[in-house]
Amino acid sequence: MLKVGIVGGTGYTGVELLRILAAHPEAQLQVITSRGEAGTPVAGLFPNLRGHVDLAFSEPNVERLAECDVVFFATPHGVAMESAGELLGRGVRVIDLGADFRLKDVPEWERWYGLEHSRRDLVEEAVYGLPELNRAAIREARLVANPGCHVTTVSLGFLPLVQSGWVDRASLVADSKSGASGAGRKAAVPTLLAEAGESFKAYGVTGHRHLPEIRQTLATAGGAEVGLTFIPHLVPMTRGIEATLYARIDGDAGDLQALFESTYADEPFVDVMPPGSIPETRNVRGANTCQMAVHRPGGGDTVVVLSVLDNLVKGAAGQAVQNMNIMFGLEETAGIDGIALLP
Amino acid sequence: MLKVGIVGGTGYTGVELLRILAAHPEAQLQVITSRGEAGTPVAGLFPNLRGHVDLAFSEPNVERLAECDVVFFATPHGVAMESAGELLGRGVRVIDLGADFRLKDVPEWERWYGLEHSRRDLVEEAVYGLPELNRAAIREARLVANPGCHVTTVSLGFLPLVQSGWVDRASLVADSKSGASGAGRKAAVPTLLAEAGESFKAYGVTGHRHLPEIRQTLATAGGAEVGLTFIPHLVPMTRGIEATLYARIDGDAGDLQALFESTYADEPFVDVMPPGSIPETRNVRGANTCQMAVHRPGGGDTVVVLSVLDNLVKGAAGQAVQNMNIMFGLEETAGIDGIALLP
Amino acid sequence: MLKVGIVGGTGYTGVELLRILAAHPEAQLQVITSRGEAGTPVAGLFPNLRGHVDLAFSEPNVERLAECDVVFFATPHGVAMESAGELLGRGVRVIDLGADFRLKDVPEWERWYGLEHSRRDLVEEAVYGLPELNRAAIREARLVANPGCHVTTVSLGFLPLVQSGWVDRASLVADSKSGASGAGRKAAVPTLLAEAGESFKAYGVTGHRHLPEIRQTLATAGGAEVGLTFIPHLVPMTRGIEATLYARIDGDAGDLQALFESTYADEPFVDVMPPGSIPETRNVRGANTCQMAVHRPGGGDTVVVLSVLDNLVKGAAGQAVQNMNIMFGLEETAGIDGIALLP
């Protein structure tokens, strides 16, 4: 059994990690830290865990964390870069669900996150944890940067297209829509039910931190820079992301359905649906699956990809556990093969 | 035209007051204060008011408020009791949408609200602003204490029963359900969409501030103390309250439908629906109406009253304007005769 | 007072017409027909209208409709084309909220709607009721084809761009999102709360009837055919549409904000928000306003327009009444100047 620690488990990615790890056949939760909730039983804060998790939150403590095989950081940006180094030095492998190690271009990271980065060496070492792109490197990684939720949804949908070279990589459009849990479990007016319920709006139109991350991922995948317009939106629901992706066909293109199916033929968590399908976020609620469909409306020169996932699972905690499974040579699907909760 | 001021207009009762007063044929908004938002155009914070309200929020300023005919306090408890006195002294009439003057029993108020009351004299003077109970006194009032939202829903439903004496007043049960706007427009985790959405729960089970207020109202109406169990609940929606009320018939009872219809025959904002009806909160969304129906399931000895209203209108801002209309001899329905928005 | 009739008033556009017309200062509801609900009081089906509308639904009857000055058809496609002619012949003006007279290209209409059109002459005569494009013609029209809801949202947003010629009209993208009331008030599994709630999906990806209508509208506005990819989506809410529009700048472009502001400077129901704004559907709930903002993310060559409206008001019943006001020389804002219900 792997000994597992979690730093900062009071948010939505934290409770989702707990739900998944508590039932994981090869993992044993050892410690979960939270400055604000130290002493509180985990199941007191999250009563869905009553009878499943007996731990209490504890003060951050390197000694206890260092006894783990792997530590997940489910913290705001800026936290993991301060602590990950010491754990790595003591032989612990680290998976950061935050943003500290996602962007290879440190000055760009500093611009978007408004902080000076304290561990450029670790940025260089970190493996970007999108298994469909980086599985081999993840297997060997000490430090994995788990992707953002919009990033996973959008990148998996564009991946076959940018790899194939069939589309104009300079004019991609990603219209992405997220449930409110994406904003985190923190007191804030804009995501109150009475504000975000029964309404729909865009956000981050002038620039969102997931934009450079998607650009980096697609450039890695396609071997060339991409031009991307990315507009995220807030949906009056709790879980789920849907991205509708638009790309212009550039010259000749082959069979899109076959391209997508072959790209993901061996992927356990990417499900290319039959031609004509419409993915719905509810069909992946609570599951680690990204479902997608590819369309060419009216037979024209625009490809439309519809991509859905659960922002807290394949978009965060589930993908983190998938990375853990790969890093430790476990069955990749262990603990994350649950079926989505419908309706 | 009445000159109207609002103190503390950045919450949900504030914006609802603005919506109603901006379209009121006899009222002119003069000033709206907010410490936190002073200088911000009202329509910047609430874009639904673009083109309808040109004011900006201003610092609280007694001089400017004193030029008004009437000032509404849409503030947390403890604010109105500090400022209302001076305005009254300068001839301004005051309607407090908060709780400062609702309970006649000051020690009880202090227990529930955890503050020492600074103006017992004004508590004594204040008229409780439930027009269906106190219309004559409201007409003459300088200071009106506008009722709480659960209180209005529950009290209007029980009123005919406690006045008639047909039921056991010692064992009333009120199971009340409110949308999330009742918790106000303030940063808080429990009313985030991702917390309160897709879920249902009770709250305030060990004691809610509206309990003593309902008890006082029903005691006034029925001429005797009542025994009441009141449990509020949070509904995953923005607006609306539904109360399901239970009372045991005590001895003989007459025609319940006739009782309710005659009690409210002359009331412009209480709508007793036909026998067998089921009120729905959406049928009163945005309107100043309380719709209700009375049932006697299985012909047994329990009376069930179903009562619905919009917590921000008849449960707050609409009722406050109804009180203003009465106080100033205007048509009682002026500015609050809009039709509910369905669906 | 105008005498007004409604054919088919049991759906959501019907009840919204009733809400607006019941409070309209210059209109008098005379008759409202419904085969299925003949004899039912309107306020029995829609209790929000209790005390405001005393009519009952009646069987369709040309004689009674012919006594009206104007008749609204709030019917499925195929109904208005059978009856409008006779009413027109008897001097009644007609506003069709359905699709029968929207597309000038009859064979294209027949392909999308799967019916043979019985009144090509009326198609030719009908004026497309988008006041911002066709006000002068509407003024003289006997027969107005009221636009679709997605169409209004998308077309108003693109209008300044296609008229200016600053963008590539061949590669427009419209990602539109609608609340569930857009699917109408009819028994159907896909729009059950337990299906469409807490989920997000696209629909009509392989082709939606609003596509040719948007294309026609933009071609009329810009004087040239457009190439458009249009993907509608279903949002888990009742009212509102948001469209996020993408266009590539083609050569030089001027000041986008100024373009939008000048285009709509005299429009009472199009509100161009300040630079940097994010429209939200809730800010126009129940109002006849289209709010929009124009962005150029990262200063790149893609223009993004965000456009919101209430699908039942500016997207249907409100715009129909706006057309009525224009046709009869009333104040254009009469009866539709209400403030949106926030929150």
Next chain:
Amino acid sequence: MLKVGIVGGTGYTGVELLRILAAHPEAQLQVITSRGEAGTPVAGLFPNLRGHVDLAFSEPNVERLAECDVVFFATPHGVAMESAGELLGRGVRVIDLGADFRLKDVPEWERWYGLEHSRRDLVEEAVYGLPELNRAAIREARLVANPGCHVTTVSLGFLPLVQSGWVDRASLVADSKSGASGAGRKAAVPTLLAEAGESFKAYGVTGHRHLPEIRQTLATAGGAEVGLTFIPHLVPMTRGIEATLYARIDGDAGDLQALFESTYADEPFVDVMPPGSIPETRNVRGANTCQMAVHRPGGGDTVVVLSVLDNLVKGAAGQAVQNMNIMFGLEETAGIDGIALLP
């Protein structure tokens, strides 16, 4: 491995049975029937099952069902009573999630369901499948009548009180609130998102079929008839039931918390929360747990029990599998020990 069949699997209890059974360690889905969907792959109708269930719906066929060890009926009332007998005769054990065998009083059943009952013998034989009340009998049962969702929520909450004799059994009140999935997956106007969303209402006020079933259950548990007022309500959410229960203390009462804890000390799926707790439906979403808390507001003579469960799990499919586990001597928690999905 048990061979399992499902009759009528296209509704919400059907898809939930499929989700649970597909992951059950001791069960093997053999056949799932549906007249309307025969030939359709199950995962085509319910894409959450893609990759987990390979079956297609098939025409009802006794031969194939007779090869199963157990058959679940997830059908409207009236279906199981026609087919269960033959399966029982061929040695198959049957669990009916519908209502056919729930009420022992056949004339009362016929009154509430408007049908003549064709198998009074089976009604007599059937065991009511509430494990907390009938575990021993379920173990031996050939035919189990799985309880209704409101019934389970309300009965488990009242059980300790009626068994203890501490309350007045003649004046119980159950105010129950259910998500919209309780109304089933069938085309209907009242449960459209645009009807049931953003609104709250009671239903079945004049009489609901779960009333006699609760009465029967509590009479069995307490050894005496009960007087109960039961009012169900519709909550704008998909899953979950919350019941707020009111009972008057009759004479002396002991420690309520201790009573509840001892009653359910050995129950794997009833969780009595600590004093002062407030159960929320989201804390049991997708889990087979009933969480409850007992209160005595103000120390008065009214006991308030708050009881929540997931109507599709402990209120339907999960409880049915719990019954299967008991009937076949499996670990009672097998396949239904998943953790609730929060948020």
